[in-house]
Amino acid sequence: MKAIIRTGDGAPDVLQLGEVPSPKPTRTQLLVDVKATALNRADLIQRRGGYPPPPGESEILGLEIAGIVSAIGDAVEGVAKGDKVFGLVGGGGYAEQAVIDYRMAMPIPDEWSFEQAAAVPEVFFTASENIFTLGGVAAGETILIHAGGSGVGSAGIQMAHHAGACVFVTAGTPKKIDNCVALGAVAGINYKTADFVAEIQRLTEGQGVDVVLDFIGAPYLARNLSILKTKGRLLQVGLMGGATTEISLNTVMRNRLMIIGSVMRPQSLEEKIAITERFMARWLPELKAGTLRPVIDTVFPLARARQAHEYMEANRNFGKILLRVD
Ligand SMILES: NC(=O)c1ccc[n+]([C@@H]2O[C@H](COP(=O)([O-])OP(=O)(O)OC[C@H]3O[C@@H](n4cnc5c(N)ncnc54)[C@H](OP(=O)(O)O)[C@@H]3O)[C@@H](O)[C@H]2O)c1
Structure with missing residues (x-):
């Protein structure tokens, strides 16, 4: 699959589109064809070599995804291939495919775009x-x-x-x-x-x-x-x-x-599942009803991740910067 990789000798923070192996879902994970992901401030630090992913998480940047389920682990319940889902991930979002525990994957409301969904979790x-x-x-x-x-x-x-x-x-x-x-x-x-x-x-x-x-x-x-x-x-x-x-x-x-x-990413899977459940109970209905909305500043194609980072570094955004994965 294609993904944004960190490259460069002496300039380790270069971001480039490259080929990497697709991730393999565990028994409780979904493999998702990513359609949109989003930038977070922490990505800028990770790009420069700080804020490493917790053990077992992808080295690829990207803390949230929205896309279509393309494979499921054999212990997954209530989610099927073809479902549209979004959610928080420990890494791996800047890619054509990513894995997410099925208990952290939320169904994308019918009327939402993938960009809208990817702008929400983090x-x-x-x-x-x-x-x-x-x-x-x-x-x-x-x-x-x-x-x-x-x-x-x-x-x-x-x-x-x-x-x-x-x-x-x-x-x-x-x-x-x-x-x-x-x-x-x-x-x-x-x-x-x-x-x-x-x-x-x-x-x-x-x-x-x-x-x-x-x-x-x-x-x-x-x-x-x-x-x-x-x-x-x-x-x-x-x-x-x-x-x-x-x-x-x-x-x-x-x-x-x-x-x-507090910091979100290093929390345990159980804690993050509980966070997802609290969000779904209290806030997802408000977002679905349009009472609240994700604020999207700009959408860049995945290949322009580096330009998207420069835009965030310049503090130009109001709200979220998205990456569209075609
Ligand atoms: N603990 C967690 O779990 C967690 C999770 C997510 C995010 N965060 C943190 O939340 C913060 C916001 O993240 P984000 O992704 O939403 O950021 P963002 O969209 O990139 O926005 C950051 C904004 O902060 C302002 N800013 C930057 N440096 C500043 C400084 N030195 N003094 C005052 N204002 C400054 C800038 O706006 P102005 O034009 O107004 O200066 C900038 O646009 C980051 O610190 C991030 O690490 C924490």
């Missing part, structure tokens, strides 16, 4: 698990979502707004902020021209927020903690600005704060 799972399962955001609470224009941000804004929370965002351009407001944010802060701490204090009349969903890390940690209300929660989901810093723990103790971190 960002909706991440937002849902962090904002609700770990963060316990409830109606009437306030949440600040950093990088509101990211794939995860574009899903999180819609979900938190739908759940009755008051959503603030940060983003790097006025256009991204407008787009966040159109998805349900109450207000946006351009972090390049304004101090988000001062702005949150102004917008909340000095109250602060119940929850912060953060992808920036070290440079934001002290400031994130400073705007949390008593019993506030900081959800640490990314480290785009760095991982190491020093803070005083006074605020954490005095205000009874919680700092909760």
